[in-house]
Amino acid sequence: MVFLNDPVHFVAGWANGLLNGWGLTANLATIIIYLVGITLLIVFAMVLDIMLVWVERKVVARFQDRLGPNRVGPFGLIQPFADIIKMVIKEDITPAGADRIVYNIAPVLAATSVIILWAILPLASTIYGVDLNVGLLYIVAAGSLGTLSIIMAGWSSNNKYALLGAFRMVANMISYEIPMVIILLVPTILADTMSIKGITQAQSGMWFAILSPLAFIIFLISAIAELGRSPFDLNEAESEIVSGFNVEYSGMKFGWFYAGELLHAFTFGGFMAVLFFGGYGGFFGLEKIAFFSWLNNPFAQAVVFIAKAMFGYWVIMWIKYSMPRIRIDHMLAFNWKFMTPLALVVLVNTAILSKILPPPPSWGYTLGMLFSNIIIGFITIEILRAYGRRKRKDETRFTPQVVQD
């Protein structure tokens, strides 16, 4: 039953033996096995991506009270393949005056910045690419490559709308990276490590979403902003700048941006699951009972992880398809005047409480963390309410006047 408990190492060991049998040196065999492993991981992610097209279209249809694709295959399941064939056979257009090399590299970099995230995403306790001790910073680094790809696309297209989209994206990303980085420190403090696997294991007793719900909400909002999805889709803004940075891209080059965006959303659903919902584990000690011991199996863990990631993805879609686009000054004010201070307060609160409260597996720790978050949330809502009341009073005072711009 070695295969069932540790499939990756079992297959790698078998392939190593096979390649050594063919007379390859140990060094070369290792390189080949790693390359094959990387390729398989990317293929898995991309095949999942194809299915995400279907999921996205079906879910958006439900939110808008439609049926979604339902003609091609059962439940429209073959629709994404039809989409891809259409994309591939479309004409590939490069606008005149475009910077050819940069223009062609940008979609590749956009997809790469998402796929490299899968290197650290643990599907199960024994199925993962690499367990970096700086895993959380790696997420931020991959995000900055994504920003770079959008700037490259926007600038090299030689199109004003594309450039505007790139400008907006930079303003968006540079702002929302700050609450994101601050709030990533909360799981770091709670788990006492930056490694993604360590954070997952630290949640086997209690999810961090329960210990610090505010951190989860801030992470969700800044993740959506980082993804550039509605309500933060200013970089695309179909109604203002006709799709923004990718307006000049056609065929499969556009397809890479689109596929990258979908996979990015799902990947952030996965990170939400890992950082706040226990990832592949987090059964509150259920897996220690003999009856539920199958939960320790890597395949069961992978299914649990994918289900949690899908839930995170669904929440992102839910917000995307029910919120209107936010105005750019509102977006910046929301980030700098609300998200960043709140993230700092949550971080300081978590840091102090983690030293004061009794050590983790205890009710005092859980309840202390949870109640401190509820109190901070309550105070925040009260401040916002007072602010809104003051704003409304100001507005009513000025209503009789003619508004002059």
Add this chain to the structure above:
Amino acid sequence: MTVERIIFIAAGVLILGSALMVVTTRKLIQAALWLVSALFGVTILYAMLQANFLAVVQVVVYIGAIAVLFIFAVMLTRKEMRDNSTQTRSNWWFSALLGGLILSGLVFMILGEPQFSRLAESIPPGLDTLRNLGTALVSPGAYVLPFEVSSILLLGALIGAVYIASRKEEDK
């Protein structure tokens, strides 16, 4: 030739080639993108030395923040994206001579170093480099003073930026 050496040479070629393109290319944005490429090559070197934290921070700070802001500033401020003037001055030979002298001095020094061709040692398992780095940054015996001084510098820059940005509002 080990794998490490092949990767090292590839990274070196990437860094030096990109650095050369930064100064020779005429399109400003392309120069900035070549700079990103050179900085990314440095990341590969850090990763090879198993300095995970430095490698990731290199990407976050230099590619994610500085290079992006650089490109942003170039796009916003320059009307002409191409630099058509001559790229050398009349006394370029003096700089070339100076550069050559410094390079040969450095090469001479490095070749004299007995550990020149040594490979990076692998970090013993169980050693948490990140935790050691964090402790060193705040322990009085190590780097707490430079750390605090640099944070005061950053705070000063922050206040200065806020001051410059808010003064324009009052002028209106």
